Amino acid sequence: MRVAVIIPAAGTGRRMHQATPKQYLCLGGRPILAHTLEVFENLPEINEITVVAQTKALEFCQNQIITPFGFKKVLRLVPGGKERQDSVYNAIKALQRQDDYDLIVVHDGVRPFVTPEEVRRVIGAALEHGAAILATPANDTVKKVNHTGRIQKTLNRQDIWLAQTPQAFQAPIIWRAFVEAYGRDFYGTDEASLVEAIGIPVFAIPGSVYNIKVTTPEDLVLAEAILALRQQSRTTTRDRKDQP
Ligand SMILES: Nc1ccn([C@@H]2O[C@H](COP(=O)(O)OP(=O)(O)OP(=O)(O)O)[C@@H](O)[C@H]2O)c(=O)n1
Numbered sequence: 144m145r146v147a148v149i150i151p152a153a154g155t156g157r158r159m160h161q162a163t164p165k166q167y168l169c170l171g172g173r174p175i176l177a178h179t180l181e182v183f184e185n186l187p188e189i190n191e192i193t194v195v196a197q198t199k200a201l202e203f204c205q206n207q208i209i210t211p212f213g214f215k216k217v218l219r220l221v222p223g224g225k226e227r228q229d230s231v232y233n234a235i236k237a238l239q240r241q242d243d244y245d246l247i248v249v250h251d252g253v254r255p256f257v258t259p260e261e262v263r264r265v266i267g268a269a270l271e272h273g274a275a276i277l278a279t280p281a282n283d284t285v286k287k288v289n290h291t292g293r294i295q296k297t298l299n300r301q302d303i304w305l306a307q308t309p310q311a312f313q314a315p316i317i318w319r320a321f322v323e324a325y326g327r328d329f330y331g332t333d334e335a336s337l338v339e340a341i342g343i344p345v346f347a348i349p350g351s352v353y354n355i356k357v358t359t360p361e362d363l364v365l366a367e368a369i370l371a372l373r374q375q376s377r378t379t380t381r382d383r384k385d386q387p
């Protein structure tokens with residue numbers, strides 16, 4: 144099985160309100176993007192990684208992240224586009240031949256807390272069904288609100304899930320979805336919406352609320368807390384193993 148991962152990391156991070164794009168901000172002493180890449184670098188199921196970076200950040204990304212952290216599965220680094228979808232499409236085009244791959248997996252460069260087990264579950268579901276994403280069921284009541292702030296409607300939250308990444312697709316499916324999306328100038332905020340638009344079923348695989356997309360300054364505080372929790376958990380597990 145040949146699995147190609149695409150890591151879109153070419154955003155500007157407007158909502159983070161920092162001069163440095165958020166994918167390069169430090170988390171526990173390492174750039175957020177390095178945490179994310181490490182997950183896929185260490186997964187045996189992943190054959191190769193394509194990173195998408197801003198054109199002006201390509202050299203920085205290569206020399207300050209990919210090379211020094213030893214991400215050997217990163218086979219190519221491609222320039223991003225105006226929108227996230229354009230960035231992902233640049234990577235898909237860089238893969239060239241769709242029949243070289245069984246699966247194409249897209250994961251946000253600013254979601255550093257995805258676990259190997261979650262990635263494996265999404266890959267397994269995409270192999271079985273053709274397309275699958277990590278998602279979490281809405282735990283809060285969901286309201287539709289207009290531009291004045293007035294609540295228009297309360298949605299049935301039984302049917303509401305919050306999409307995350309990884310989003311995994313059998314290669315021909317994602318290729319066709321992107322070609323048809325650009326053929327009618329359709330833009331979605333995730334890859335699954337393009338696949339849904341061509342009538343192909345996509346399955347939501349239950350993920351974790353810890354798989355946050357670092358988007359705002361509050362998310363950075365959350366990320367530090369999640370990292371501390373993870374490090375504490377590893378220490379506890381290691382101590383237990385060392386017990387007689
Ligand atoms: N043109 C773009 C826009 C986003 N992304 C990437 O897609 C992921 C999710 O996007 P988002 O969280 O929206 O990042 P930004 O677009 O940078 O954030 P903002 O909308 O606040 O500017 C991030 O890893 C981001 O770097 C990308 O590769 N190319």
Ligand SMILES: C[C@](O)(CO)[C@H](O)COP(=O)(O)O
Nearest residue numbers: 227251306307308332333356
């Ligand atoms: C793909 C995604 O992470 C799924 O929730 C989300 O749509 C990305 O949105 P963004 O505005 O590009 O961060």
